[in-house]
Amino acid sequence: MQDQTQDPAFWMDPEKARTVMRKLDHEKDLVSKWDELDELRESLQVYRQFLEEGEDVKEDMEREWGIFMNGLKALELRNMLTGEDDFRDAIVTINPGAGGTESQDWAQMLFRMVTRWAEKKGYDVRVLEYQDGEVAGLKSATLEIVGDQAYGFLKSESGVHRLVRISPFDSNAKRHTSFCSIFVSPVIDDSIDVDINESEVELQRFHSSGAGGQNVNKVETGVRLIWKGTLSDGSEERVVAECQQERSQLQNREKAMILLKSRIYELEKNIREREKQKLQDSKSSIEWGSQIRSYVFHPYNMVKDHRTEVETGDVQSVMDGDLDAFMKGYLMMRLSEETP
Numbered sequence: 068m069q070d071q072t073q074d075p076a077f078w079m080d081p082e083k084a085r086t087v088m089r090k091l092d093h094e095k096d097l098v099s100k101w102d103e104l105d106e107l108r109e110s111l112q113v114y115r116q117f118l119e120e121g122e123d124v125k126e127d128m129e130r131e132w133g134i135f136m137n138g139l140k141a142l143e144l145r146n147m148l149t150g151e152d153d154f155r156d157a158i159v160t161i162n163p164g165a166g167g168t169e170s171q172d173w174a175q176m177l178f179r180m181v182t183r184w185a186e187k188k189g190y191d192v193r194v195l196e197y198q199d200g201e202v203a204g205l206k207s208a209t210l211e212i213v214g215d216q217a218y219g220f221l222k223s224e225s226g227v228h229r230l231v232r233i234s235p236f237d238s239n240a241k242r243h244t245s246f247c248s249i250f251v252s253p254v255i256d257d258s259i260d261v262d263i264n265e266s267e268v269e270l271q272r273f274h275s276s277g278a279g280g281q282n283v284n285k286v287e288t289g290v291r292l293i294w295k296g297t298l299s300d301g302s303e304e305r306v307v308a309e310c311q312q313e314r315s316q317l318q319n320r321e322k323a324m325i326l327l328k329s330r331i332y333e334l335e336k337n338i339r340e341r342e343k344q345k346l347q348d349s350k351s352s353i354e355w356g357s358q359i360r361s362y363v364f365h366p367y368n369m370v371k372d373h374r375t376e377v378e379t380g381d382v383q384s385v386m387d388g389d390l391d392a393f394m395k396g397y398l399m400m401r402l403s404e405e406t407p
Contacts, residue, residue, distance in 0.1 A: 093154055
């Protein structure tokens with residue numbers, strides 16, 4: 068890849084060049100992280116020699132060991148992301164299920180969970196669309212998570228998330244169960260061709276509104292694109308994409324079209340995944356509508372992933388964005404499925 072960048076004709080195709088540069092940066096970063104771990108390994112060997120010679124360096128050595136193990140786990144997790152689109156940015160769409168205020172509040176909690184995870188990773192979080200709930204929470208939201216391998220990590224979150232808790236909106240303090248769907252797709256570029264018949268796309272305009280802070284322009288006109296068409300397996304699908312982040316209607320329309328194509332691309336990927344799973348006589352774990360994880364706040368505390376059996380009693384950390392254990396479990400499951 069480095070040799071490609073030295074070719075005088077390299078930048079004649081800017082989109083392709085940017086894709087190569089991004090992959091190159093990713094590979095360089097992996098090598099850099101490996102070199103850092105190798106230096107820590109050498110440092111630990113020196114500490115061990117000091118320890119054997121009677122020096123009091125146990126505390127320093129344990130601290131260095133902790134840094135080394137955390138770095139090794141992080142690199143191991145990144146190294147599992149081998150999918151063709153894993154390096155891409157991600158689009159995360161959150162929609163509450165039936166249940167009114169309960170589900171809408173749960174959707175906002177998941178919105179915060181994903182946002183906190185992305186911020187801890189140092190990713191850029193952009194709110195493209197956000198509709199407030201009638202009493203609390205949100206009716207729908209779309210996030211763009213920009214960062215190396217954002218889609219590779221977040222694809223583990225696609226599916227239905229189930230919450231069990233004592234409702235703060237119920238004066239009788241009864242236990243309620245709420246559902247919310249998260250759909251994650253990679254942000255595609257010109258290297259991927261998604262052919263859409265313009266006659267199948269309906270354009271709607273609306274005034275931007277809702278929560279989202281500085282990321283949402285509340286006075287410019289937003290754009291909603293609705294596509295109704297047939298996927299490769301013959302199924303009829305309705306896909307909606309909205310954008311109210313950009314300053315002009317034209318920019319919002321261009322961004323909405325990228326979102327629309329990205330979601331259609333992900334649906335087609337899911338069709339291919341289901342075909343692969345049929346060969347293994349099992350249902351695809353990322354199928355839209357599958358219940359992937361339960362979050363229990365009452366009568367006990369537990370978050371459990373039903374695909375991988377990974378679970379934890381530390382509910383608050385999960386809701387604060389600590390998702391790495393679930394993501395790692397999912398990636399390990401996928402790798403084991405793909406290994407003959």
